[in-house]
Amino acid sequence: MEDEVTLTIPMHHDMELEVTRIAASVAEAMRLDKDKIDEIKLALIEACLNAIEHSKSEEKKVHIKFKMIGDRLEIIIKDYGVGFDPSKIKEPKIEEKIKSPSKRGWGLKIMRSLMDSVVINSHKGGTKIVMTKRR
Amino acid sequence: MLEQELTLSARKEDKYSVITTEGYINNPGGEKIALACYQLMDQGCKHFILNFSQSKVINSIGISILIEIIEKVLELKGSLCFCGLTNTIAKTFRIMGLTQYTQIFSTEEEAIKALS
Ligand SMILES: Nc1ncnc2c1ncn2[C@@H]1O[C@H](COP(=O)(O)OP(=O)(O)OP(=O)(O)O)[C@@H](O)[C@H]1O
Ligand SMILES: [Mg+2]
Numbered sequence: 001m002e003d004e005v006t007l008t009i010p011m012h013h014d015m016e017l018e019v020t021r022i023a024a025s026v027a028e029a030m031r032l033d034k035d036k037i038d039e040i041k042l043a044l045i046e047a048c049l050n051a052i053e054h055s056k057s058e059e060k061k062v063h064i065k066f067k068m069i070g071d072r073l074e075i076i077i078k079d080y081g082v083g084f085d086p087s088k089i090k091e092p093k094i095e096e097k098i099k100s101p102s103k104r105g106w107g108l109k110i111m112r113s114l115m116d117s118v119v120i121n122s123h124k125g126g127t128k129i130v131m132t133k134r135r
Numbered sequence: 136m137l138e139q140e141l142t143l144s145a146r147k148e149d150k151y152s153v154i155t156t157e158g159y160i161n162n163p164g165g166e167k168i169a170l171a172c173y174q175l176m177d178q179g180c181k182h183f184i185l186n187f188s189q190s191k192v193i194n195s196i197g198i199s200i201l202i203e204i205i206e207k208v209l210e211l212k213g214s215l216c217f218c219g220l221t222n223t224i225a226k227t228f229r230i231m232g233l234t235q236y237t238q239i240f241s242t243e244e245e246a247i248k249a250l251s
Contacts, residue, residue, distance in 0.1 A: 017139055017159065017192065038191075038223035045194050094232035098206050103199035106231060110195060113230045114223070 005066040009048070011057065016048035019064055023075070026066045030073055032135050039114040040073070040133050046107035047077040047129050055081025055127060071135040080126040140164075141190070145171045151182040151250045153243065157189035164190075165200030172204050181213030184246045188219025198231070205236050214238075218246045 005026055009015040020041040027037045044064075051062040057079045067074040092105040112118045115131040122128070141164030143156045152175045158164060172183060183204075187193075208215045216238040217228070225239050240246040 014139065014159070014161070016194070020192065035222045038221055041192065042223055042227060045192065049194055049196070094235060097202055098209070098236065103202040104195065106195040106198060109230070110227055114227070
């Protein structure tokens with residue numbers, strides 16, 4: 001059986017928290033354990049924040065879809081912004097960040113570490129991230 | 136959404152200070168923690184325990200502010216440790232390598248014991 005929940009959020013402050021509340025309900029319904037739900041929440045916060053901060057989307061919206069596929073939760077985060085080339089993003093290193101004036105650049109790494117899989121599809125018309133977590 | 140806005144309390148002891156937070160460690164939340172730490176540094180404090188047991192969510196901007204605080208603590212040859220982290224926040228800090236510079240304890244008591 002496959003069920004879906006979709007939602008669209010405006011690019012406002014702390015809207016990413018509203019998304020995590022829905023994610024938690026969906027994941028609880030699928031009987032994912034507490035730690036996995038927390039991991040999904042943090043990864044989702046990062047994906048939403050990136051869309052909010054970097055996409056420069058004119059419609060100023062982030063589209064999120066939760067797909068419940070058996071014991072697998074698939075989450076799709078989409079923006080219609082400027083896009084980016086993920087292969088050009090350097091892996092952050094704490095030894096460098098601690099001395100550097102810019103401490104940022106962790107979101108993608110956090111997403112990839114906390115989810116079972118993260119696929120980024122990005123081009124000039126926007127960015128689509130598909131991430132999954134199994135029960 | 137407002138209920139998530141970070142509040143904190145700071146307690147200065149002889150050898151260390153404890154900062155206990157409640158709520159979302161995002162950009163403004165991280166700034167509040169940094170301000171509290173820098174004020175304590177001005178009063179001569181070098182060793183910090185950050186108790187996050189009432190902060191269940193964090194984001195990368197908040198974490199980057201924590202890295203700034205860690206940098207300042209290292210310059211002072213002090214120390215910073217965390218306690219009360221959710222498993223996921225602890226995992227995230229480990230993945231990032233923050234544990235090279237800070238320690239993670241389950242409880243405040245354990246953190247205090249390690250500093251005394
Ligand atoms: N949805 C997006 N649209 C456009 N660019 C993006 C998007 N997501 C990520 N990027 C680009 O990828 C870079 C790396 O993202 P990442 O989340 O790892 O770090 P950051 O957002 O710069 O900092 P941090 O996440 O630590 O706060 C961003 O700086 C941005 O250039
Ligand atoms: Mg980011």
